[in-house]
Structures are given as C-alpha cells and as structure tokens.
Amino acid sequence: MIVTQFLVVAAALFALGVYGLLVRRNAVMVLLAVELMLNAVNLNLVAFESAIRSSEAVGQVFAIFVITVAAAEVGIGLAIILMIFRNRRSANVDDFNLMKW
Amino acid sequence: MTFFSWLSEPTNWVYLALGSVVLVSGFRVVTSQNVIHAALSLVAALAGTAGLFLLLSAEFVAWVLVLVYIGAVIVLFLFGIMITRAPTGRDVDLDNKAAKPLAAVVSVVLFLVLAWTALSGFGSTEVVGAGVATATDIVGTSLLGRFVIPFEVVSFVLLAALIGGITLARRDLSPMEEEERGTV
Numbered sequence: 001m002i003v004t005q006f007l008v009v010a011a012a013l014f015a016l017g018v019y020g021l022l023v024r025r026n027a028v029m030v031l032l033a034v035e036l037m038l039n040a041v042n043l044n045l046v047a048f049e050s051a052i053r054s055s056e057a058v059g060q061v062f063a064i065f066v067i068t069v070a071a072a073e074v075g076i077g078l079a080i081i082l083m084i085f086r087n088r089r090s091a092n093v094d095d096f097n098l099m100k101w
Numbered sequence: 102m103t104f105f106s107w108l109s110e111p112t113n114w115v116y117l118a119l120g121s122v123v124l125v126s127g128f129r130v131v132t133s134q135n136v137i138h139a140a141l142s143l144v145a146a147l148a149g150t151a152g153l154f155l156l157l158s159a160e161f162v163a164w165v166l167v168l169v170y171i172g173a174v175i176v177l178f179l180f181g182i183m184i185t186r187a188p189t190g191r192d193v194d195l196d197n198k199a200a201k202p203l204a205a206v207v208s209v210v211l212f213l214v215l216a217w218t219a220l221s222g223f224g225s226t227e228v229v230g231a232g233v234a235t236a237t238d239i240v241g242t243s244l245l246g247r248f249v250i251p252f253e254v255v256s257f258v259l260l261a262a263l264i265g266g267i268t269l270a271r272r273d274l275s276p277m278e279e280e281e282r283g284t285v
Contacts, residue, residue: 001110003226004225011219012212012216015215016124016130018204018208019131022203022207023131024197026136028136031178033131036130036143050157050229051226055239056246061244061248063159064244069255075266076266076269078266079265079269081185
C-alpha cells in the first residue's frame with residue numbers, strides 16, 4: 001500500500017463535502033457535508049501517521065482532537081439551527097437573511 | 102511500481118472495496134433527495150472510513166470514530182432532521198439548483214488539485230506502519246504526556262459547547278408565561 005491511494009480517497013471525500021456545502025439548502029444537510037470534509041482530514045492525518053510512524057502517534061492523537069471538536073461543532077450547530085427554526089419556521093439557509101444588509 | 106504489482110497485494114483489494122464504499126455513500130450523502138437517506142449514507146461513509154483506519158492499523162481511532170460518530174453524532178443528526186422537517190419523505194426543494202454547475206466545477210477542480218499535489222508530492226511512498234498494530238498505550242501515553250494540555254483544553258471546549266447547546270436549545274418562558282404556570 002502507498003500513501004497516495006489514501007490521500008486520493010481523502011481528496012475525493014473532501015471535494016464531495018465542498019459540493020454538498022455549496023449545493024444544499026437545508027442547514028442540517030450543510031452540516032452533514034461538513035462532517036464529510038472533517039472525515040477526509042482525519043483520513044489524511046491517519047494515513048500520514050501510518051506512513052511516518054512517529055514514536056508518539058501524533059497523527060492519531062490529532063485525529064482524536066478533530067473528532068472531539070467535530071462533535072462539539074455538531075452539538076452547537078444543531079442547537080443554533082433549532083433556535084432559528086423556532087423563530088423563522090424554516091431550516092433553509094436562503095431564509096437566514098436577518099444579518100444581510 | 103506498476104499497477105499489476107500494486108494489484109497483487111491482497112490489502113489493496115480491501116482498500117478498493119472500502120474506498121468505493123466510502124466514495125459511493127459520500128456521493129449519496131450530498132446528492133440524495135431524501136434527508137433520512139442522506140444521514141444514513143453518512144453512516145456507511147463513516148463505517149468505510151473506520152475500515153480504512155483499521156487497514157492503516159489505527160485501531161483506537163477507528164473505534165472512537167464508530168462510537169462517537171455512528172453512535173452519537175448520527176443520532177443527533179436524525180433528531181435534528183426530525184425536529185426541523187416534520188414530513189421526512191422525498192423533497193424536490195432540497196438543493197439549490199442554480200448553484201449546481203458551479204459547485205460541481207469547484208469540487209472537481211479542488212479534487213484534481215489535491216490529488217495532483219498528493220501524487221506529485223508523495224508518489225509511491227510505502228505505508229510502513231500498515232500491518233503493524235499501533236499499541237493503544239502509545240496513543241494513551243501521548244495523550245496524557247506530551248499532549249496533556251491540548252487534551253484538557255479540548256475537553257473543556259466540548260463541555261462549553263454542550264452547555265452552550267443546552268442553553269440555546271431550551272425554551273425560555275417569558276415572565277408572563279411563567280406567572281401563568283405558577284413556576285415562579
């Protein structure tokens with residue numbers, strides 16, 4: 001196995017996440033696309049760790065940090081979406097124009 | 102290294118199977134017109150990624166991914182979908198159709214740039230660590246040794262985010278409503 005094959009899968013996953021981020025209307029679906037992108041980054045970190053084999057498993061530790069921050073992001077993001085949904089009766093990103101000038 | 106010698110390694114067959122699962126279900130996450138199907142496709146994509154982690158002999162991260170993501174985050178997503186969209190069937194208005202061509206171009210170009218960078222930068226560097234198990238005690242010692250301060254900071258961030266989430270999502274009654282209910 002070579003490193004590049006994992007990097008290419010991660011790049012494809014990241015590109016899919018960007019596509020979803022740009023196309024989706026529903027805010028929950030946008031968060032799903034962000035999860036895909038974070039997952040691609042994790043794959044990169046673990047692949048490099050496995051290729052370099054640092055003595056402290058630095059890549060895996062950073063992947064765990066990314067997973068933790070992603071969990072926090074989902075919690076707070078869904079709470080914000082819920083709050084907006086309660087106020088505006090919609091979860092579409094196009095309708096969130098409150099701060100538009 | 103030629104393609105046929107690459108294909109003769111059995112681990113690369115596992116890689117091809119897992120990679121195609123990840124990409125197909127990742128594609129379904131961003132294109133499915135049914136919100137529940139999109140969330141469930143994310144489960145398949147994450148499970149495939151956990152399999153790739155196992156292939157790279159990162160067992161601890163793989164099981165953390167399964168526990169945290171498939172176990173907790175997806176459930177949270179399903180709740181979010183069910184609360185914000187009462188009818189959960191097909192929805193034709195889920196995508197911004199005008200943005201589709203431009204988004205496709207952007208993501209394809211991004212993929213080509215990233216893949217080309219990886220190919221030209223790393224070529225055929227072998228993954229030396231695959232097949233050799235990472236002892237989880239290395240990860241643990243590292244987390245509570247060199248990375249103990251980032252570890253504590255990230256746990257504090259998680260705590261703050263959860264408290265913030267609860268504070269945001271709970272319904273605050275106005276003073277008049279509270280008086281009506283007699284809770285004051």
